[in-house]
Amino acid sequence: MTASAGTPSRLAAAPFPPIPLRRRLYGFGSIYGKTIRDSRLAFIIAAGMLGGLALALSAAIGTVFPSPASRLAVDSLIGGMPASMVNLFGNATLMGPKLATLGGYLTWKYGALFALGTGLWSILALSGTLAGEAARGSLDFVAAAPFGKRRIALEKLAAHLTMLGLALAFAAVMLVISSNAFGDPTLGDPIPPVSAIGFVLWIGFIALFFGGLAFALAPVLGRGGSAGVAAIAMVLLWVVSGLDVGGPLVAVSPFHWTADNIPLVGIYDWAGLALVGVLAVVLLALGVELFTRRDLGITAGLSLPTTPGVVLGVRGPVSRAFGEEQPRALAWGIGLFIFGVVLASIVKPMADQIAASSDLLKTFRSVFPTFDLANASGFLQLYLALFYIAAGFAATTFVAKWASDETAGRLEMVLTTPLARARWVLAGGIGAVLAIVVMTVLFAAGIGVGAAAGGISAGDAMIGSAALGLYALAVVGVGVAIGGLWRTSLAAEIAALVVVVTYLIDLLAPPLKLPDWLHQLALTAHLGQPMIGQWDVAGIVACLVIGIGGIALGAWGVMRRDIAR
Amino acid sequence: MTAVIEVEELTKSYGSHRGIIEVDLAVQQGEVFGFLGPNGAGKTTTIRLLLDLIRPTSGHARVFGIESSADPVAIHRRIGYIPGEFTLYDRLTGGQTLEYFANLRGGVDRAYQASLIERFELDPTRRFREYSKGNKQKVGVIIALQHRPELLILDEPTSGLDPLVQQTFFATLHETTTDGATVFLSSHILSEVEKSAGRVAIIREGRIVQLDTVEGLRDLAHHQVELRFAGPVPTADFEHLPGVSDVAAEDHVLRLRVAGPITPVVQAAAKYELLDFVSREPSLEETFLAQYGKEAVEVKP
Numbered sequence: 001m002t003a004s005a006g007t008p009s010r011l012a013a014a015p016f017p018p019i020p021l022r023r024r025l026y027g028f029g030s031i032y033g034k035t036i037r038d039s040r041l042a043f044i045i046a047a048g049m050l051g052g053l054a055l056a057l058s059a060a061i062g063t064v065f066p067s068p069a070s071r072l073a074v075d076s077l078i079g080g081m082p083a084s085m086v087n088l089f090g091n092a093t094l095m096g097p098k099l100a101t102l103g104g105y106l107t108w109k110y111g112a113l114f115a116l117g118t119g120l121w122s123i124l125a126l127s128g129t130l131a132g133e134a135a136r137g138s139l140d141f142v143a144a145a146p147f148g149k150r151r152i153a154l155e156k157l158a159a160h161l162t163m164l165g166l167a168l169a170f171a172a173v174m175l176v177i178s179s180n181a182f183g184d185p186t187l188g189d190p191i192p193p194v195s196a197i198g199f200v201l202w203i204g205f206i207a208l209f210f211g212g213l214a215f216a217l218a219p220v221l222g223r224g225g226s227a228g229v230a231a232i233a234m235v236l237l238w239v240v241s242g243l244d245v246g247g248p249l250v251a252v253s254p255f256h257w258t259a260d261n262i263p264l265v266g267i268y269d270w271a272g273l274a275l276v277g278v279l280a281v282v283l284l285a286l287g288v289e290l291f292t293r294r295d296l297g298i299t300a301g302l303s304l305p306t307t308p309g310v311v312l313g314v315r316g317p318v319s320r321a322f323g324e325e326q327p328r329a330l331a332w333g334i335g336l337f338i339f340g341v342v343l344a345s346i347v348k349p350m351a352d353q354i355a356a357s358s359d360l361l362k363t364f365r366s367v368f369p370t371f372d373l374a375n376a377s378g379f380l381q382l383y384l385a386l387f388y389i390a391a392g393f394a395a396t397t398f399v400a401k402w403a404s405d406e407t408a409g410r411l412e413m414v415l416t417t418p419l420a421r422a423r424w425v426l427a428g429g430i431g432a433v434l435a436i437v438v439m440t441v442l443f444a445a446g447i448g449v450g451a452a453a454g455g456i457s458a459g460d461a462m463i464g465s466a467a468l469g470l471y472a473l474a475v476v477g478v479g480v481a482i483g484g485l486w487r488t489s490l491a492a493e494i495a496a497l498v499v500v501v502t503y504l505i506d507l508l509a510p511p512l513k514l515p516d517w518l519h520q521l522a523l524t525a526h527l528g529q530p531m532i533g534q535w536d537v538a539g540i541v542a543c544l545v546i547g548i549g550g551i552a553l554g555a556w557g558v559m560r561r562d563i564a565r
Numbered sequence: 566m567t568a569v570i571e572v573e574e575l576t577k578s579y580g581s582h583r584g585i586i587e588v589d590l591a592v593q594q595g596e597v598f599g600f601l602g603p604n605g606a607g608k609t610t611t612i613r614l615l616l617d618l619i620r621p622t623s624g625h626a627r628v629f630g631i632e633s634s635a636d637p638v639a640i641h642r643r644i645g646y647i648p649g650e651f652t653l654y655d656r657l658t659g660g661q662t663l664e665y666f667a668n669l670r671g672g673v674d675r676a677y678q679a680s681l682i683e684r685f686e687l688d689p690t691r692r693f694r695e696y697s698k699g700n701k702q703k704v705g706v707i708i709a710l711q712h713r714p715e716l717l718i719l720d721e722p723t724s725g726l727d728p729l730v731q732q733t734f735f736a737t738l739h740e741t742t743t744d745g746a747t748v749f750l751s752s753h754i755l756s757e758v759e760k761s762a763g764r765v766a767i768i769r770e771g772r773i774v775q776l777d778t779v780e781g782l783r784d785l786a787h788h789q790v791e792l793r794f795a796g797p798v799p800t801a802d803f804e805h806l807p808g809v810s811d812v813a814a815e816d817h818v819l820r821l822r823v824a825g826p827i828t829p830v831v832q833a834a835a836k837y838e839l840l841d842f843v844s845r846e847p848s849l850e851e852t853f854l855a856q857y858g859k860e861a862v863e864v865k866p
Contacts, residue, residue: 312657314665324654409652413708416616416646416718417669418638562619565609565650 035159043163050171055178062182102189103264115206122211127227129156131218134297153288168200198263205276210234212283219290222299321431329435332394333442340446345454347379376456381531388524392499395472396492399479402428403488422555429551432476440469464530470543477550484554567594569747575624584610585771599762600751607771608751645714647705649721660689666708678711698725717748787822789845795838
């Protein structure tokens, strides 16, 4: 028997069994199936957040504003805001009286958060699905398989679209169910299916617009660059549209194009929505073509300024740990600085307006009984609750960076020097604490700058900013303890779960009138009102004990377990 | 001679998964000890136990006479280590990475560090993430060598290095052993173990199945013998000799395999007019393959 060169040998080769369809759809039977499988955790988180928010917010709104009279407070709330801020979250002007319905209030106060959160998911998924794998090197293996790059890109894209569609469908179902369950039909609360579908279509198109931008840029800029550009574009275009500052930026904002589309109150602007959808498809197609035509894994990158060598920290384990944390600390710190400046500069007119009207003051006190909103610092305290989740997530990223010593495989090299395991944990913990200090100081500085610009006293608020640092310290303590005692690969995830649960408990327990013991589980409920100078010593002590104790526990734990490879 | 590494009945289980089972070995000061085994045999597990990166299920691992889990820092102070797979700090340059690991050891001889950088032709100004696989491995090699350790524990040290750099590596290794260092060399590249190691242990499915000098291991393998006679081949005279197998005749040539002493074959051949006699000494590779290939090694339950 002979075989000529180049002729595939088929000697007695049994035909390969066909790949089952279910493996092609979920599993290792295709790129699509594997991408679906890889996305399952992100899908669970996204669908859980979208559906959970729809359920929780419907329940909360129905509970807080149960009567026609209480709905008037919503209008008062809008009236108390500076005109430029009224439409930041949603188009309150167009909604008019419908703002006081469950769908209207939900759209106005939380609608953008649905879109921004889903947009962030799409950005992260679509910037990383090809570029991230290319950076890791695994894409070379996939690309060496017998099908083209276009098909690879399309299968990966299709997988994300599937997951996004399923998550949005779940959110739509939850909106319909929860609005009917908790809303008052006489107040126009129940959301019909067509409205829910319109709402999630808007969320999906916005998400795909910015995800598509990241996807199109990823072959050129790589994962980090494309995700960064798309995320900045998303936040910037949302803010300029909401504040209606005018100019070309507003004109190119998909939030602006869809500002008149408010499906949850029955106001539709299908043309605006279609424009966003068409451009999203164009961006996605551009991403597929660029990936197909460009060299695999060769990116231009963004020429960001490099960190000076002196701050990279090679003197010892503490400086090295801090050196690794620095970019994250600066990124979070600068972000919080900007928010601090903006908030502290605008709270005074809002507080003055409330203080000038006894009716308005009464209304706000009924909605936010624990906050003194006639005082600018009281307004800052209201917003501090939002910043707790930012500080908590910042802390989880610090934990993740510390954990990466082990998860990335360099810990073996580090620990086979005369560096004891416990010292490695302590050094990592101190590095994370220093990162928290950097972040907190920048936030306090932002509050100070904004307060100076807004003409308010900033002393208490700047000192009160330390509450973010204390909370972040506690989150780091939880993460390091998990990483030391159990495994570093789960440290950041569990710390993030603690942050989310804490936030939800603190957010939902009062309006849902949940048991007090449950609310007390949230660490942030024990920190007092630091922005107005009222501290709760118990909370400070708890944060310090959890933070320092957690790091110590992690140091003890890591001495007792195997080091992972 | 002093034992630098002593391992007694060392066992490591990962839950229901096998790690290593009752491993015994000793490495003497100044020797290069080869540690051979295929992927998943337990080489890296043994090394990680020696370094206290993982803890034994039972048994003892002593390095420099110190129980590895009792005072690992004292051991680490005197060793240099290259893991089988590693990654380092992406944002640091090669030079900064070397400086950091030098600092973790309280400083190193800068001139020696510089000589290693020059010898391995490493560009220390590039970031670690920009290096090729071979250059990343060079960084690992220099980290392991730069503080002149007493014991080098090397897990697949030449992975990714080109042949010229491999030569440099083994020359450097030879110099360190000449200076008195001990080397524990784990590899599945048999030729590099054969040319650098004095003694070799072969691990299979978590157990040590052979431990001997390189020469001793070679003797364990079958010799391939080829006899060319002037006349017809007397096959029957050879088939029943002790240790002889696979006897095959072709024209006037007889080929056979001999296990153990070759003297009976020589004596039998001497009775005939013999034109040529070729006995090929097995390489370590053949020995290794004999252990893992056709000839299954008896593994104790």
